[in-house]
Amino acid sequence: MAEAQPTLSSDDATRRIRRAAVRLFHERGYHGTPVRALAQMLRMEAGSLYYHFPSKQQILVDVLEGTLEELLQGLQEAVAAARGPRAQLVAAVRFHVLFHTRRREEAFVSGSELRSLLPAHRRAITARRDRYERVFRDLLRRGVEAGVFTVSDVKVAAMAILTMGTGVASWFWEGGRLGPEAVADQYAEMILRMVQSARKGRRP
Amino acid sequence: MAEAQPTLSSDDATRRIRRAAVRLFHERGYHGTPVRALAQMLRMEAGSLYYHFPSKQQILVDVLEGTLEELLQGLQEAVAAARGPRAQLVAAVRFHVLFHTRRREEAFVSGSELRSLLPAHRRAITARRDRYERVFRDLLRRGVEAGVFTVSDVKVAAMAILTMGTGVASWFWEGGRLGPEAVADQYAEMILRMVQSARKGRRP
């Protein structure tokens, strides 16, 4: 009976709407996307959308909540499955980058349209994003304490790593030379070199 | 008689308008900013703006052209003033990061509102951004050829470096613990570690 999906209702229609909204919000932005354009992409009239959603704003809220929830949960699982700061950082970076290639539109929208949320909605979303960032900071801090990592400033390094990965959503191209796995591997390698203590745990 | 400013006319009024537009486009996005809101911030009526600009779109074009031009020129000067791939990369990264802290709103808008440009305008702006990116790619390539840098893929590394720096505009806070110089130094250090060949040119 009950499906795996926890928070959001997800009948076929609402999922189609969310997917189309992601596409258009990514292409033109939330305020740059009229409800009519969204309806047109779904081959319906604008009025029909309001049977499924009470407002355009609520579509955005659903998209962001869903994406941030998936990001946070996926990151926690990835980190929990690895042992030691080095392996955990690799797992975290790989997850972060893979998400930003495979789900680049959602990821991009979740980063860029926070400002389009009404203040009440923004709080909940921002809280989740902060928890996501803290996972990276904690992970770096533990690595520094263990002597595996060397960074001048944990917070700056965490933001550098996060935005570097987030940026993938802005340049990655699905049909390009490199696939998600190749990019994720290279990012993990670069980031390891960036934070790793000299002559510690190098691979040939 | 003629001033240093090359392309854009810059009497006091148009500069005030551009500054206010940057603020609002950053806060709410181009499509999320009504002309009336811009006028209100400048304590004038909406109609008055059209004495200085023919359209809202043209304000955006002016902002982006000006910012991208400054970015490109500043980067070229910074690189030209340094000798050798290592020093040039440090100079480039420092310039890039400093710009994204000191001019964070402009820099952010220039990255996020390309999609709000009419296609005709977009071409010119995109061309300049591509030239900016190429400076980093060339610089990395020369370093690899000289054996100073080791990267798996020059294009990926260049995008990683660029988006890492661009990301600074999204988290840097003017009144924060670290100033622009401190952040720029840390980024330069992290990025050097990221691309530098092992046991080459290290500083203590």
Add this chain to the structure above:
DNA sequence: GTCTATAACTAGATAGAC
């Protein structure tokens, strides 16, 4: 569950007074 029609409002832009 989707349509048509429309209400209520806001958008960008213009005209002409001062």
Add this chain to the structure above:
DNA sequence: GTCTATCTAGTTATAGAC
């Protein structure tokens, strides 16, 4: 150079037929 007034078109959202 700025104001007031206004035009036209587009915006989100609702109501009621089917």
